[in-house]
Amino acid sequence: xxxxxxxxxxxxxxxxxxxxxxxxxxxxxxxxxxxxxxxxxxxxxxxxxxxxxxxxxxxxxxxxxxxxxxxxxxxxxxxxxxxxxxxxxxxxxxxxxxxxxxxxxxxxxxxxxxxxxx
Amino acid sequence: xxxxxxxxxxxxxxxxxxxxxxxxxxxxxxxxxxxxxxxxxxxxxxxxxxxxxxxxxxxxxxxxxxxxxxxxxxxxxxxxxxxxxxxxxxxxxxxxxxxxxxxxxxxxxxxxxxxxxxxxxxxxxxxxxxxxxxxxxxxxxxxxxxxxxxxxxxxxxxxxxxxxxxxxxxxxxxxxxxxxxxxxxxxxxxxxxxxxxxxxxxxxxxxxxxxxxxxxxxxxxxxxxxxxxxxxxxxxxxxxxxxxxxxxxxxxxxxxxxxxxxxxxxxxxxxxxxxxxxxxxxxxxxxx
Numbered sequence: 001x002x003x004x005x006x007x008x009x010x011x012x013x014x015x016x017x018x019x020x021x022x023x024x025x026x027x028x029x030x031x032x033x034x035x036x037x038x039x040x041x042x043x044x045x046x047x048x049x050x051x052x053x054x055x056x057x058x059x060x061x062x063x064x065x066x067x068x069x070x071x072x073x074x075x076x077x078x079x080x081x082x083x084x085x086x087x088x089x090x091x092x093x094x095x096x097x098x099x100x101x102x103x104x105x106x107x108x109x110x111x112x113x114x115x116x117x118x
Numbered sequence: 119x120x121x122x123x124x125x126x127x128x129x130x131x132x133x134x135x136x137x138x139x140x141x142x143x144x145x146x147x148x149x150x151x152x153x154x155x156x157x158x159x160x161x162x163x164x165x166x167x168x169x170x171x172x173x174x175x176x177x178x179x180x181x182x183x184x185x186x187x188x189x190x191x192x193x194x195x196x197x198x199x200x201x202x203x204x205x206x207x208x209x210x211x212x213x214x215x216x217x218x219x220x221x222x223x224x225x226x227x228x229x230x231x232x233x234x235x236x237x238x239x240x241x242x243x244x245x246x247x248x249x250x251x252x253x254x255x256x257x258x259x260x261x262x263x264x265x266x267x268x269x270x271x272x273x274x275x276x277x278x279x280x281x282x283x284x285x286x287x288x289x290x291x292x293x294x295x296x297x298x299x300x301x302x303x304x305x306x307x308x309x310x311x312x313x314x315x316x317x318x319x320x321x322x323x324x325x326x327x328x329x330x331x332x333x334x335x336x337x338x339x340x341x342x343x344x345x346x347x348x349x350x351x352x353x354x355x356x357x358x359x360x361x362x363x364x365x366x367x368x369x370x371x372x373x374x375x376x377x378x379x380x381x382x383x384x385x386x387x388x389x390x391x392x393x394x395x396x397x398x399x400x401x402x403x404x405x406x
Contacts, residue, residue: 017192037148038155045179055181058189060148083151 016054020062022101025071025090029098034075034087037063063088071097119177121170123153126183133187139405140289145190152180217386225285226393230333232281237330240274240323247271248320261307268310275319275404278326282404288397290405322403333392340385347378 027040035043040063041056066072071094076084090098120126127146134142156176160167180186217223247267254260279290310316351372 036151038152041152041179055185055189056152056179057149057181057186060152061145061190061192064144064148083147083154085151086148 016058019105020054020059021066022098022105024059024062024066025094025098025101028072028088028090029095031089034089036085036087038085040088066094070094119170120173123150123157123173126153126173126177130183130186133183134190137187137191138289139401141190143405145186149180149186156180214383214387217383217390220390222287222393223386223390225287226389226396227337229281229285229393229396230330230337230389232285233326233330234334235330236278236281237326237328240278241327243274244271244320244323261304265307265310268307268316271316271319271323274323278322278400279404282397282400286393286397286400288401290401318403322400329396337385337389340381340388344378344382344385347374347381350374350378 023044024040027043028035037060041059044054044059045056063072063074067074067088071091072088073091074086074088076086120129127149130145130149131142134145153173153176157172160172160176164172181189247270251260251264251267254263282288283290351374353371
């Protein structure tokens with residue numbers, strides 16, 4: 001791997017560390033029913049099939065972390081065809097966080113765009 | 119690269135070597151859930167696809183074991199909601215007195231009182247279940263009954279783990295154990311019986327009853343004595359005879375509160391220490 005792509009990869013990873021929480025919260029905020037990890041991963045894949053921004057497997061620890069912070073809650077339900085599934089749903093604090101974080105994101109995006117354009 | 123999900127999980131386990139046991143189990147459970155569902159979907163779309171080809175396409179999106187292991191390692195060490203923002207005491211006295219405001223102490227106290235009840239329930243459940251299962255094993259109903267009993271023990275162990283994580287702040291597994299679907303009753307029973315953790319769970323549950331009684335008695339005796347000593351001088355004010363020690367000089371009554379405060383502080387520290395030890399012991403027995 002070239003040095004540039006390694007840097008790019010690191011940059012992408014650092015960006016993902018913050019944005020993945022916002023993305024997951026907003027997906028669950030839009031959903032009317034609790035969702036399990038694989039469903040969320042599929043929705044994200046469909047929303048940007050050609051943008052390989054984050055590995056699906058890295059979403060799960062973020063979901064757990066959001067639950068620890070009280071922004072999500074989860075229940076485990078057995079499945080007839082496979083292993084038990086962990087269903088996540090957003091909490092009131094989580095919904096409030098989506099609003100606040102979206103605002104922060106919009107400001108950041110605007111600021112970055114302005115500087116990129118020069 | 120990988121022929122089966124189990125191979126992938128093995129590699130992931132190796133990558134996570136040295137990490138918290140509960141974190142490893144969370145990672146393996148999440149991965150197993152995702153890969154199983156993805157495989158199911160791939161087979162629905164292309165029934166003739168090979169196992170390793172199917173897995174390769176899934177893993178390219180899911181991530182390699184090293185990437186997944188790093189993602190889990192990056193999560194900050196999980197603590198119970200009770201345990202956040204607790205200032206670490208610096209010296210011996212601060213550490214001793216901090217027991218009063220340390221959420222670990224109060225979590226541990228609640229856990230010990232709950233153990234008094236759950237201990238009796240677990241003990242009764244295990245004894246009744248084990249006796250019924252063994253007696254009915256000679257008839258056909260015995261096998262599903264035994265499976266049901268063992269699964270119930272595993273679910274109770276899972277519940278106990280949640281209780282410990284919330285009240286004692288020790289990380290525990292976050293989902294019940296899973297056995298592949300589609301197996302025959304006999305094969306399921308064999309897996310459950312030969313799993314050493316089934317027996318660990320049962321021993322843990324049997325021991326919870328004597329432990330629960332011990333915790334309850336110890337807490338009641340120590341707390342009641344401490345509080346009684348602290349408020350001993352009031353017995354003079356209100357002319358109550360509940361602490362009447364013959365031959366004890368009158369002035370000594372006013373020293374009792376000091377003894378009571380020391381005793382209460384020692385009790386609170388003992389409760390915190392037992393909670394910590396119980397958390398470690400439970401993790402050793404209940405987490406795979």
